[in-house]
Each structure stands twice: as structure tokens, then as C-alpha cells.
Amino acid sequence: MDTDLIAASVRASSPEIIVIIGACAALMLSLWPHQDQQKYLTWLSLITILLASAQTLQLSPRPVNIVETTYSGMFVVDAFATYFKMLLYLGTALTILMSGKFLQTEEAVKGEYYVLLLFALAGTMIMVSGADLLIIYIGLELQALSIYVLTGFLKTRGRSVEAALKYVILGAFSSGILLYGLSLIYGLTGSTQLGVLNSALATADLSEPMLILATVFLLVGLLFKIGAVPFHMWVPDIYEGAPTPITAYLSVASKTAAFAVLLRVFMGSLIGLEPLWSSGLAAIAVATMALGSLVALVQDNIKRLLAYSSISHVGFLLLGIIAGTTSGMSAILLYLLIYTFMTLGLFAIVILLHRDVRAGEPLTLFSGLAQSHAGLAFMAMIFLFSLAGIPPTGGFFAKFYVLVALIDAGHVTLAVIAVLLSAVAAWFYLRLIMLIYIQPAEPTTGSTAAPATGPTGHARAAILLSAPMRLVLLFSFSGTVLSGIFPAWFLAMARQASLSGLGN
Amino acid sequence: MTPFPILSLVIFLPALAALMLPLVRDDRAIRWFTLTALLLDFALASGLLLAFDSESAAMQFRESYDWVPALGIGYKLGVDGISVLFVFLTALLGWISVLASWSAIQTRVREFMISLLAIQSLMIGVFCALDLFLFYVLWEAMLVPMYLIIGIWGGDNRIYAAFKFFLYTLAGSLLFLIGILVLYFAGGRTFDMLALMGQPYAFPTQAWVFVAFLIAFAVKVPMVPLHTWLPDAHVQAPTAGSIILAGVLLKMGAYGFLRFSLPMLPDASVYFAPLMIALSALAIVYGGLLALAQSDIKKLIAYSSVSHMGFITLGLFTFNMNGLSGAVIQMFNHGITTGALFLFVGLIYERTHSRDIPAYGGLIKVVPLFGIAMAAFLLSSMALPGTNGFVGELLVIAGAFGSTGWAAGAAVVGALIGAAYLLGLYRQMLLGEVRLPEGAKMWDLNAREIACAVPLLVFVFWLGLYPKPVLTLLRATLEQLLAQVIGTGA
Known part of the structure; x- marks a missing residue:
């Protein structure tokens, strides 16, 4: 092979290489016992991510519609991949920042935690840049294996270990289905490269049973990863059992990467098979939204509640794929960005409130927050209203743009169903806001006389806001608010990135 | 030529005051500060009413900026004879609400006044908006402070009332949003209200959009049979909440009919008029009997x-x-x-x-x-x-x-x-x-x-x-x- 080609390939994958080198360096560093080890590891991981993101930006295609394919067509650098990588950097970096406090509370500080997160990041990056089903699969497994371990990271906690075991079994099962779908596709077309698939399937006979089976298996495998109904059973248990920062990571970064694959495969190369999956996917989207919103109503654990909430958001995101247009795709891209901001912000607050290791995370963690910490309460309220899709927050604009795409494609009935279900979903977000603003934290004496000036004189002990936590909150809060008030800029980014996604 | 953005000032003055409230020291100062801000806003709104040229049917004091140009969304403001009247009413009831809560609200005064100022900005904004997207954003954002006002400072059964208020209105509003989007595509991908008026939409489109709008506005007005949230919300809301709810929020529904249903969907309005009249007559008599x-x-x-x-x-x-x-x-x-x-x-x-x-x-x-x-x-x-x-x-x-x-x-x-x-x-x-x-x-x-x-x-x-x-x-x-x-x- 030509050395120039190899050099170009290495250059194209340099962000992934940087992250993997960073992960190896973190592994070395974690062997060195030191009292500030955690701090160094955090810094090392963040610098790695910063370097990778600088490199990604530098490699970003200009003009945006250029698609650079390397490694003999297995790996691609385009605006789509660049956008998703930036999103993954954001999600992972914020997860790392919010982990420090949690690990200290749980007394589970270990260097491997950061190493595994960086490996997971590398896996997701490979997923979004993969132009070959096998490469995508390898990225997915790298990510999944790292997350299995991280889910069970709290070795002394039964729920964490249980969640990890469930995740391994169900994850392996779903990977198997996915892999079987891949092998069928390979058998039918003789290739696993997305570009080749596209032309091979353009003339395929859609009534061929093997092709239907292959499409179904591929779709099911990916729907498993994003947690769509009826493949959602793992989500609540694993969200509840996993360490909270990992739950945040799961609901943001892993989902983002899986959506990238779903988009690249189904809206890119398998777009010719659309008649096979579009109506089924519509039913799945509605079922996902309905189940997520309705079951969330009766949850009393905050992490389970957020698990069901994330299921209902997945349903809403799937609507963008059903729209099947470029604007549907950019709606998903925008939604994922805004969803990253608001979800991570809320998880950061959950971590801040979580102090008693044994008590878990009941909803009552939030009660009375407004009286003890007005600022945090206000942020939590904005995140919750954003998740519920109330303007002028980012969450509203995200949903709005999905609806625009959906109605543009003529699916008005689906849009009506979607908005009615999101009104149901608003109920449980409102319930949390009620807890924050109305219920007192502890039975206070003479509730009418209690002046609510500042965070003093209340039962709740002051929450210590460390610098990394402040940074997480600052990022996620300003992201949530700005994307709602000035959506034009975020929208332009998402639109630019999605155009090239359809082109390959 | 860019004239002085007087409407933006009237809209954002209360919001700016709300942003400054966290810096004000004690409850007494907070009350005075809020009152001053709203009186100032009232003065501006009165000035607006006086400066308004009632000979003209055109929108006046217009402002127009791009907001999300890719989707045809603009920040467009303007008032006509109807809206200028309601801007004035809103500004008037604003400072009266502050006075009405002077001694009635003793807990969490700061949050209360912030909510009051926020809702004031949003309501005035709704009456001035000439862009459907902007209108919708303000319209729905209004729910948030009202929800808090009822939920935090309301009576014993406030949580139930606040939830009911919020969810009823939200469900209606979301259908309104779908209607807006259908109009958006039918009317040439613009949210500009003036551009959307007087376009010949096909009758089935008009009828469906009318129904969607009807549900949203009927909840807000409220029209029988979608009125059941109102007694709960009113009974539980604190005085200022009731004043704003009755004084301005209920007008939003009727304003919606005036601003959207009638001029944008004239055929459907005529077609549905018997139904509307019947529902109105029902509301008049049935509401009266209930009151009795x-x-x-x-x-x-x-x-x-x-x-x-x-x-x-x-x-x-x-x-x-x-x-x-x-x-x-x-x-x-x-x-x-x-x-x-x-x-x-x-x-x-x-x-x-x-x-x-x-x-x-x-x-x-x-x-x-x-x-x-x-x-x-x-x-x-x-x-x-x-x-x-x-x-x-x-x-x-x-x-x-x-x-x-x-x-x-x-x-x-x-x-x-x-x-x-x-x-x-x-x-x-x-x-x-x-x-x-x-x-x-x-x-x-x-x-x-x-x-x-x-x-x-x-x-x-x-x-x-x-x-x-x-x-x-x-x-x-x-x-x-x-x-x-x-x-x-x-």
C-alpha cells in the first residue's frame, strides 16, 4: 500500500489515536500512588480530550461537503462525524468533570475509571467515523465493554454489580443480533462498506425475505443500543444501578453515538430500504414515547425516572428519522446537542444532592432545594422545563424543529400524537419542580415565618460546589438557555453537519 | 431608519427588573423596586396608547429583526388598536398586582416578585408579537411563572390546581403549535403573521387548523366544556395570581381568535361560527347557573x-x-x-x-x-x-x-x-x-x-x-x- 495513503489514513484518525494514547498514559498514571492522583487523572483526561477536539476541528472538512474516506474506504472524516465527535467530547468531558465528586462520595476513586471512560470515548468516535459495518461494530464493542466495567464500578454495591451483569448479558445479546444482521447483509451484497452497500441495495428486490430479515436484525440491534421500546427493558435497571456519572454518560454519549450509526446506516446507505422499516419505526417511536412518558409517572427513584424520561426522548428523536429528510436529520443532530446540555446539567445536580451512600436517589432528594440553594434550584428548574420542552429553553426548540421536519414530511398525525405524549411527559418534570419549589426539605417550625433569603439557616447542609462542578453547571446551563434564546447558531451547525451525512 | 424600539422597552423592562431583583437586599426594598419598575412600565404603556394613531389600521411602532432566518423566524413586534389596548391593561394590572400582594405575600417575596415581573414581560410580549413563533414562545413560557405563582403561594389545594392549570393549557398549546406549523408550510414557510393573513388556504387546511387553534384558545378563554381548570386555579391562586389570570390570561384566548382564527382562517371561522355561538351561549347560561x-x-x-x-x-x-x-x-x-x-x-x-x-x-x-x-x-x-x-x-x-x-x-x-x-x-x-x-x-x-x-x-x-x-x-x-x-x- 502506498505510504502516502497510510499517512493520510493515520492523519485522518489522529483524534482517535490521541484519545487512545491519552488512555494509555492515564493507565500508567493510575499505577502511581499519589494523594492527588485523581486530580492529575482528571486533568490528563481533559487535556487529552481538548487535544483531540483541537485535532478534530483542524481536520474538519472545508468546505463542509467534502467527504474524506481513508483506510481503504473503512473510515470517513466528514462534517457529520466532526459534529458528532465534538458532541462526544462535550459529553465525555462533562462526565469526567462531574465524576470527581461522586467517586469521592462513594469512596471508589480508582484510576481505571478515567482510563475506561477514555476508551469508551475512542469507541464512540470510531462508531461515528466508521464507514464500514465492521469498523462500526468494533467501535461499538470497544465502547460497550468499557461501559460494562464502569457500570459495575461500585464493587461493594449490589445494585451496581447487578446492573453490570444485566448489561453484559443484554448487551452481548443485542450485539449478537446486530452482528447476525451484518453477516446477512454481507451475504446478500458481498460487502460491508457503506458506500458499496448503497449502490448494491439500490436495485435490490425489497420483497426478498433475507433482505427483510437482515434489515430487521440490524435495526433491532441498534434500537437495543438506544433503548427504544420494546428493547428498552435494560435501561431503567442499568440507569439506576450504574454510578450516577456513568448513567449520565449512558444517557448522553453512548446514545449519541448509537444515533450517529443509526443515521449513517439507515438514512445513508440503507435509505433504499426505507419502505421496509419506516412504518415499523413509526410504531416503535410512538410506543417508545408513550411507554417512557407513562411509566415515568409512577417512578420514585430519580435515576429510574430519568431513565424513562430518556426513553421518551428517544421516541421523539426517532421521529426525525421517520421524517426521512435532511431537516429531519439535522433536527436529530440539534436535539442530541441540546439534550446533552440539559441532561448532563440535571445529572450534575443529582450528583451534588446525593450524599448518603446507602439511601440511593429517591425523588425527595430534590425537596426543599429552592429554600436552601436558590441558584441550584433555579438551574434544576430550567433543566426540567427544558426536558419538558417548555420555551424559551433549548428543549423546546429541539422538539420544535423535529416537529417542523415531521410536518414538512407530511406526518401531521404523528406530530399530534407526539405533542400529546410530551404533555404527559411534562407531568413528571413538573412533579420534580413541585418538590424543588414547594415541599420543605425538613419539617420546619413556623413555615410561614421562615424568610427565604439566601442559603442560610436551613436544615440542608450547604452543598459544596467544587470548581469542576461549577464548570459543568455553567456549560450545561448556558447551553440550555442559549440554545433556546439564540437557536440560529446551533441550528446552522446541525444543518451543516447533516447535509454531508446523506451524501455518502 | 430605525425608530426607537419602544415596544421592546415596554416588554423587557419588567424582565430586566426581574434579573436585577436577586441583588436587592430585603423584602421591603424588593416590593418598592418591583412597584417602581411596573409603574415605569405602565407610564410607557400609557405613552404608547397616547401616541397611537387610531386613524390607521396598520401595525404601529413596528420592529423587525431576524431571529432564526433559516426557518423564517423573526423577532417582529407591532401593535394595532386591539393590542395597544391590552398592553395598557396588562401594564395597569401589573402594578396593581404588586400593591395587592404588598402584605398578602410574606414568604419568598423575592421569588414572587420575579415571577410577577416575568409574567408581565411575557404577557405584554404576547400582545405585541407579530411573528407566530415568537408569539408561541411567549404564550407558552407564560405558563411557567403562573404555575409557580399558583403552586407556591396558593391555597391549601394549590398543587392540584397548579398541575391542572399547567397540563390543560400545555395540551391545548401543543395542538396550537401543530396548527401553527401546518399554517407555516401552507403559507410559504414564514412565521410572519401579517404575511400569513389573507392567504387563500384550502378549506380542509383551514378547518383542521381552526380546530387545533380552537382547542388551544378554548382552554385559555375558557369555553365550556374545557373550563374546569379555571375554578380550581382561581380559588387556589393568591390574589395577584387571580387578578392576572382573570384580567389578562383569559383574554389571551379571545385575543387568539381575533388575531389568528378570524383573519387567517376566515372560511373556517364562518363555517364554525354556529358551533362557536352555540358554545358561547352555553357558556353564558351554564356558567351563570354554576355561579348561582x-x-x-x-x-x-x-x-x-x-x-x-x-x-x-x-x-x-x-x-x-x-x-x-x-x-x-x-x-x-x-x-x-x-x-x-x-x-x-x-x-x-x-x-x-x-x-x-x-x-x-x-x-x-x-x-x-x-x-x-x-x-x-x-x-x-x-x-x-x-x-x-x-x-x-x-x-x-x-x-x-x-x-x-x-x-x-x-x-x-x-x-x-x-x-x-x-x-x-x-x-x-x-x-x-x-x-x-x-x-x-x-x-x-x-x-x-x-x-x-x-x-x-x-x-x-x-x-x-x-x-x-x-x-x-x-x-x-x-x-x-x-x-x-x-x-x-x-
Whole structure:
């Protein structure tokens, strides 16, 4: 092979290489016992991510519609991949920042935690840049294996270990289905490269049973990863059992990467098979939204509640794929960005409130927050209203743009169903806001006389806001608010990135 | 040429004050600060009303900037004769609400005033918006502060009431959003309201969008049978919440009909007019009968609102000048009068902590000023000649006779029922033997309370005796509106 080609390939994958080198360096560093080890590891991981993101930006295609394919067509650098990588950097970096406090509370500080997160990041990056089903699969497994371990990271906690075991079994099962779908596709077309698939399937006979089976298996495998109904059973248990920062990571970064694959495969190369999956996917989207919103109503654990909430958001995101247009795709891209901001912000607050290791995370963690910490309460309220899709927050604009795409494609009935279900979903977000603003934290004496000036004189002990936590909150809060008030800029980014996604 | 952005200033002044409130030191200063901000805003809104050229039907004081150009979303503002009136009403009720909460709200004053300022900005924004997306954002964002006002500072059953209010309105609003998007695509991918008006949409599109809008606005008005959130919300809301809810928020639904349904969907409006008139007549009579059966003052006034709002929707769908101008005047009147009634219920509740009508009697002897003012508002609410209510109801009934005779008959019956329950309330509370709930500490109106009542009283009699200025203000706008509906619809 030509050395120039190899050099170009290495250059194209340099962000992934940087992250993997960073992960190896973190592994070395974690062997060195030191009292500030955690701090160094955090810094090392963040610098790695910063370097990778600088490199990604530098490699970003200009003009945006250029698609650079390397490694003999297995790996691609385009605006789509660049956008998703930036999103993954954001999600992972914020997860790392919010982990420090949690690990200290749980007394589970270990260097491997950061190493595994960086490996997971590398896996997701490979997923979004993969132009070959096998490469995508390898990225997915790298990510999944790292997350299995991280889910069970709290070795002394039964729920964490249980969640990890469930995740391994169900994850392996779903990977198997996915892999079987891949092998069928390979058998039918003789290739696993997305570009080749596209032309091979353009003339395929859609009534061929093997092709239907292959499409179904591929779709099911990916729907498993994003947690769509009826493949959602793992989500609540694993969200509840996993360490909270990992739950945040799961609901943001892993989902983002899986959506990238779903988009690249189904809206890119398998777009010719659309008649096979579009109506089924519509039913799945509605079922996902309905189940997520309705079951969330009766949850009393905050992490389970957020698990069901994330299921209902997945349903809403799937609507963008059903729209099947470029604007549907950019709606998903925008939604994922805004969803990253608001979800991570809320998880950061959950971590801040979580102090008693044994008590878990009941909803009552939030009660009375407004009286003890007005600022945090206000942020939590904005995140919750954003998740519920109330303007002028980012969450509203995200949903709005999905609806625009959906109605543009003529699916008005689906849009009506979607908005009615999101009104149901608003109920449980409102319930949390009620807890924050109305219920007192502890039975206070003479509730009418209690002046609510500042965070003093209340039962709740002051929450210590460390610098990394402040940074997480600052990022996620300003992201949530700005994307709602000035959506034009975020929208332009998402639109630019999605155009090239359809082109390959 | 960029003229001074006066509308933006009126809209954002309260919001800016809300952003500054966390820096203000104690509760007393917070109250004064909020009052000053809202008085200033009121002064600006009054200036707007005076500077408004009532000869022209065009939008005035327009501002237009790109917001999300890729989707045809703009930040576009402007007022016509209708909206300038409601900007004024909102600004007026704003500072009155602050005065009404001066001593009634003792807990978490800062948060309360922030919510009040926020909702004030959003409501004024709704009346000024000329872009559907902007309108929708403000319209729905309004739910948040109102939800907090009811939920945090409301009565014992406030959580239930706040949830009900929020979810009812949200479900309606989301359908409104779908309707907006359908119009957006049918009207050439723009959210500009003026561009969306007067376009020949196909009738099925109009009909579906009309139904979606109808549900949203009917919840907000509220029209029977979607009114059940209102009594709960009103009874539980603190006084200021009730004033804003009755005074401005309920007007939003009727304003929606005026601004969107009639001019954008004229064919569907004409097609659905019999239904609308029937629902309005039903609301007038049924709301009145419900009010007749109440022994809680706030519930009584809440149900009377349902009945009075029926007059407004009836007037809107008569499609004649009398009916339309009666409806708009009645919207303004209802804001003044019902706002005032809720204010007075709040004042008496502060003294006695009871809203039970039979527990009272002879108040006019105990607190004469209070009694006289309340009597004036009750009479205005039952549309006694010489008060503002008379002008509005008369015009609506006249308009209804011009279009649907039996509905006018129902309106007359409704007016009679109104007289029955309002006079009943008047007799029982203000006249007769002196009776007070236990533990009542009575005092007559103090200076602050008089300051709230006097401007409202002025409007009651001014509009009752000399409504011409308001009619002049509305004429050009309503004529244009009528041309938009009948011109293409008939």
C-alpha cells in the first residue's frame, strides 16, 4: 500500500489515536500512588480530550461537503462525524468533570475509571467515523465493554454489580443480533462498506425475505443500543444501578453515538430500504414515547425516572428519522446537542444532592432545594422545563424543529400524537419542580415565618460546589438557555453537519 | 431608519427588573423596586396608547429583526388598536398586582416578585408579537411563572390546581403549535403573521387548523366544556395570581381568535361560527347557573368569568361591527372588573381568612369605603347602565341579534342570571345584619388599597359614561378585521 495513503489514513484518525494514547498514559498514571492522583487523572483526561477536539476541528472538512474516506474506504472524516465527535467530547468531558465528586462520595476513586471512560470515548468516535459495518461494530464493542466495567464500578454495591451483569448479558445479546444482521447483509451484497452497500441495495428486490430479515436484525440491534421500546427493558435497571456519572454518560454519549450509526446506516446507505422499516419505526417511536412518558409517572427513584424520561426522548428523536429528510436529520443532530446540555446539567445536580451512600436517589432528594440553594434550584428548574420542552429553553426548540421536519414530511398525525405524549411527559418534570419549589426539605417550625433569603439557616447542609462542578453547571446551563434564546447558531451547525451525512 | 424600539422597552423592562431583583437586599426594598419598575412600565404603556394613531389600521411602532432566518423566524413586534389596548391593561394590572400582594405575600417575596415581573414581560410580549413563533414562545413560557405563582403561594389545594392549570393549557398549546406549523408550510414557510393573513388556504387546511387553534384558545378563554381548570386555579391562586389570570390570561384566548382564527382562517371561522355561538351561549347560561350555586366568593367570580367570557366569544363570532367591538370592549371590561373583584376578595380574605359568602353580612356598615367600591364593581360586573359592563354587553347582544337571534336571547337570559347571583352576593355580603367570620380583624381601605381601587373605578365609570375614545381606538382595526373575514368568507 502506498505510504502516502497510510499517512493520510493515520492523519485522518489522529483524534482517535490521541484519545487512545491519552488512555494509555492515564493507565500508567493510575499505577502511581499519589494523594492527588485523581486530580492529575482528571486533568490528563481533559487535556487529552481538548487535544483531540483541537485535532478534530483542524481536520474538519472545508468546505463542509467534502467527504474524506481513508483506510481503504473503512473510515470517513466528514462534517457529520466532526459534529458528532465534538458532541462526544462535550459529553465525555462533562462526565469526567462531574465524576470527581461522586467517586469521592462513594469512596471508589480508582484510576481505571478515567482510563475506561477514555476508551469508551475512542469507541464512540470510531462508531461515528466508521464507514464500514465492521469498523462500526468494533467501535461499538470497544465502547460497550468499557461501559460494562464502569457500570459495575461500585464493587461493594449490589445494585451496581447487578446492573453490570444485566448489561453484559443484554448487551452481548443485542450485539449478537446486530452482528447476525451484518453477516446477512454481507451475504446478500458481498460487502460491508457503506458506500458499496448503497449502490448494491439500490436495485435490490425489497420483497426478498433475507433482505427483510437482515434489515430487521440490524435495526433491532441498534434500537437495543438506544433503548427504544420494546428493547428498552435494560435501561431503567442499568440507569439506576450504574454510578450516577456513568448513567449520565449512558444517557448522553453512548446514545449519541448509537444515533450517529443509526443515521449513517439507515438514512445513508440503507435509505433504499426505507419502505421496509419506516412504518415499523413509526410504531416503535410512538410506543417508545408513550411507554417512557407513562411509566415515568409512577417512578420514585430519580435515576429510574430519568431513565424513562430518556426513553421518551428517544421516541421523539426517532421521529426525525421517520421524517426521512435532511431537516429531519439535522433536527436529530440539534436535539442530541441540546439534550446533552440539559441532561448532563440535571445529572450534575443529582450528583451534588446525593450524599448518603446507602439511601440511593429517591425523588425527595430534590425537596426543599429552592429554600436552601436558590441558584441550584433555579438551574434544576430550567433543566426540567427544558426536558419538558417548555420555551424559551433549548428543549423546546429541539422538539420544535423535529416537529417542523415531521410536518414538512407530511406526518401531521404523528406530530399530534407526539405533542400529546410530551404533555404527559411534562407531568413528571413538573412533579420534580413541585418538590424543588414547594415541599420543605425538613419539617420546619413556623413555615410561614421562615424568610427565604439566601442559603442560610436551613436544615440542608450547604452543598459544596467544587470548581469542576461549577464548570459543568455553567456549560450545561448556558447551553440550555442559549440554545433556546439564540437557536440560529446551533441550528446552522446541525444543518451543516447533516447535509454531508446523506451524501455518502 | 430605525425608530426607537419602544415596544421592546415596554416588554423587557419588567424582565430586566426581574434579573436585577436577586441583588436587592430585603423584602421591603424588593416590593418598592418591583412597584417602581411596573409603574415605569405602565407610564410607557400609557405613552404608547397616547401616541397611537387610531386613524390607521396598520401595525404601529413596528420592529423587525431576524431571529432564526433559516426557518423564517423573526423577532417582529407591532401593535394595532386591539393590542395597544391590552398592553395598557396588562401594564395597569401589573402594578396593581404588586400593591395587592404588598402584605398578602410574606414568604419568598423575592421569588414572587420575579415571577410577577416575568409574567408581565411575557404577557405584554404576547400582545405585541407579530411573528407566530415568537408569539408561541411567549404564550407558552407564560405558563411557567403562573404555575409557580399558583403552586407556591396558593391555597391549601394549590398543587392540584397548579398541575391542572399547567397540563390543560400545555395540551391545548401543543395542538396550537401543530396548527401553527401546518399554517407555516401552507403559507410559504414564514412565521410572519401579517404575511400569513389573507392567504387563500384550502378549506380542509383551514378547518383542521381552526380546530387545533380552537382547542388551544378554548382552554385559555375558557369555553365550556374545557373550563374546569379555571375554578380550581382561581380559588387556589393568591390574589395577584387571580387578578392576572382573570384580567389578562383569559383574554389571551379571545385575543387568539381575533388575531389568528378570524383573519387567517376566515372560511373556517364562518363555517364554525354556529358551533362557536352555540358554545358561547352555553357558556353564558351554564356558567351563570354554576355561579348561582356557589357559596365560595372566589368560585362564584370564577364561574361568572366563564359566563362573561361567553359574551366575548359570542361577540367575536357575530361578524358584525357591534358584536366585535362589544367583544373587545368586554375583554377590556372583564379585565378591569373581574380583576377588581378578585382584588376585593383578596382584601377581605386578608382581614377575615374566609371566603364563605354566608359568613358575611352588612359589610358596608363595618367598612364603608370597601363596601361602596365593591358594590360599584359588582354593579359593573352585572352590566348596570352607566358602568363599563353595560356598554360591552349591550353591544354584544345587539351584535348577536344581528346574526343569531336565539343566541342573543340566551345572552339576555345569561345577563339576568348574572344579575341574580351578583345581586345575591351584594345583598348577602354588603347589606343586612352585620355578620363577620370568627377571628376577623376589620379595617377599612388604607391608602395602598385605595390606590389599587381608584384607577379601576375610574375605568368602570369612564367607559360606562363615555366609551367613545376606546371605540375610536378600535374602529379602524376592527373594520379591517371584518373586511378580512367577511370580504373573503362570504
